[in-house]
Amino acid sequence: MTTPPTPRGALIAIEGLDRAGKSTQCDLLLNRLISSGIPAKLQKFPDRSTPIGHMINSYLTSTSNLDDQAIHLLFSANRWEAKDSILSTLNSGTTILLDRYIYSGIVFSAAKPPVPVENPKPLSVSWCKAPDVGLPRPDIIIFLNISQEDAEKRAGFGDERYEKKEMQEKVRKLFEELRGEDSNDKEDWWVVNAGGTVEEVAEEVWRGVLEALKRVKEGNGEVR
Numbered sequence: 001m002t003t004p005p006t007p008r009g010a011l012i013a014i015e016g017l018d019r020a021g022k023s024t025q026c027d028l029l030l031n032r033l034i035s036s037g038i039p040a041k042l043q044k045f046p047d048r049s050t051p052i053g054h055m056i057n058s059y060l061t062s063t064s065n066l067d068d069q070a071i072h073l074l075f076s077a078n079r080w081e082a083k084d085s086i087l088s089t090l091n092s093g094t095t096i097l098l099d100r101y102i103y104s105g106i107v108f109s110a111a112k113p114p115v116p117v118e119n120p121k122p123l124s125v126s127w128c129k130a131p132d133v134g135l136p137r138p139d140i141i142i143f144l145n146i147s148q149e150d151a152e153k154r155a156g157f158g159d160e161r162y163e164k165k166e167m168q169e170k171v172r173k174l175f176e177e178l179r180g181e182d183s184n185d186k187e188d189w190w191v192v193n194a195g196g197t198v199e200e201v202a203e204e205v206w207r208g209v210l211e212a213l214k215r216v217k218e219g220n221g222e223v224r
């Protein structure tokens with residue numbers, strides 16, 4: 001008797017501005033998946049636990065400075081170093097929730113003010129996209145959409161390097177551009193109004209997850 005192959009897990013990216021509630025929603029979602037009998041794992045980016053992650057952490061907490069291109073490539077490398085484990089986890093049938101992924105990588109790097117004098121030009125979106133080409137593509141990108149005003153009201157805003165108003169406004173604009181960009185990718189985005197209560201947001205997120213699971217079921221079994 002042969003056992004049918006394990007269907008692969010879904011790859012679900014959760015994206016949004018700082019303070020949109022990503023981490024809260026990821027935790028709730030992970031519990032809900034597991035209690036629904038769907039094996040699932042959370043993978044956060046940047047993953048600050050690796051040697052590359054340590055460098056990113058000291059950059060974000062402003063204890064070190066790095067060239068704009070160099071830090072962008074480190075963020076990307078931090079995703080590439082997780083690639084094999086992401087694929088083998090998915091192929092073993094476990095769903096992965098990504099707390100930020102490629103899309104944060106692009107918009108945060110392209111949004112930041114360039115280091116003055118030496119490097120006066122902001123990084124272009126196309127330059128920022130290049131190093132991530134070939135990473136596993138999510139089955140859905142759940143975008144937690146929050147207004148600037150609501151984000152500012154939430155606690156803790158402003159602790160890290162990028163958590164400044166002008167920067168967040170640029171990030172918002174670039175995320176909008178990315179979501180609208182080409183019709184091929186448009187279906188990947190599942191935009192959730194993150195201004196509601198935690199429970200309301202969680203419900204909309206869950207509908208996105210069901211959509212991702214459906215796509216996996218209807219797909220050819222390969223990670224995209």
Ligand code: DGP
Nearest residue numbers: 018045046075076100104105108109162
């Ligand atoms: P978090 O630990 O989720 O708060 O993320 C830390 C900060 O790093 C947040 O402001 C977003 C930013 N960020 C996340 N991924 C990337 C990336 O790939 N590139 C750049 N430049 N910034 C990123």
Ligand code: NA
Nearest residue numbers: 018019160163
């Ligand atoms: Na943050």
Ligand code: NA
Nearest residue numbers: 019022023099
């Ligand atoms: Na977070």
